[in-house]
Amino acid sequence: MNKRILLIDKDPAVIDVITLLLESEGYQIYVSKKPFEHSEIYDIKPDLILIHNGLANEGSEISKRIKSEPGTSSIPVILTSTNPNIAQIARENGADNYLLKPFDIDELCLLIGKTIKANLC
Template identity: 35%
Template sequence: MRNKILILDDDEDILYFCSVVFENLDFEVVSSPHSKDILEQVENAMPDIILIDNWIPGLGGVKATQTLKSTPSLSEIPVILFSANSNLPTLAEEAGADSYLKKPFDLDELENLALSLLRNKA
């Protein structure tokens, strides 16, 4: 069965490049430019992993991640918070994210991090 990723970012270029990376890994890709209805989006997609921008419109990455991690049925889905923010490690810890990735990032780094989290989840 194919893995599924939910990518939340309002930057169309980042959505495109991340989608291409994961489609090449045979992932089913679902994306969104906002986090307004984060629980509904995740429940509808039921992804294996989530990649969320810290500055995503709506709740924002930290609050959206906290919401997911406090929802028992969704809390085990690995979340990668990504941002150009200089205090990203602190934000990721505050959010309860499983990992973080500093923008700009190397696509191989993104791929390796996501696959590593999925292996650890299994």
Template identity: 30%
Template structure:
């Protein structure tokens, strides 16, 4: 990991508790964390940050995580950024596949899982 610029991550979730916990943990590990409580104008939000990883909640307002992820995957400049889809839905694997996300994380998750999933997509 080069020390010239921090690793950037974007979290889309309308649950402030999840945002604050994830931000705290990831900042401790040297991430620059950007959080959004809706996915409106998603391509502009992600383009501005240029993150290495995106965490996407299934129930993000207004369009929802599937449409938000598909929007990113249909954008030529953003489609290669890995998306970690997270949800408490029992069909999370199907939802993540439908959205086109690289992987998924079932809620509730523990922080070790969060770190593992993020590190897995960074290696790819």
């Protein structure tokens, strides 16, 4: 069974590129358009959530909410951002990992695989 990834981003170009890339790697991608509805997590049951932390830091708030609720706290979260403080933001909001934009596509694939694998152990 393919691993399911919930992608939360508002940039259609980024969504298209990441979706195409990750589907070619065998992942099943679900896209959440803004505004994000927490109930989507229960419907999709993702193995990982990839969130862009935009200018308003809405991604970090989504991560914090996911990690604070018992039904979703075990789902690994990766935050992406152009903010050079993304490591601290990720740590403070419960994200399992982070990636500074712009990033290399191979780096994204490796990080997703590593994060999902770490969650299985």
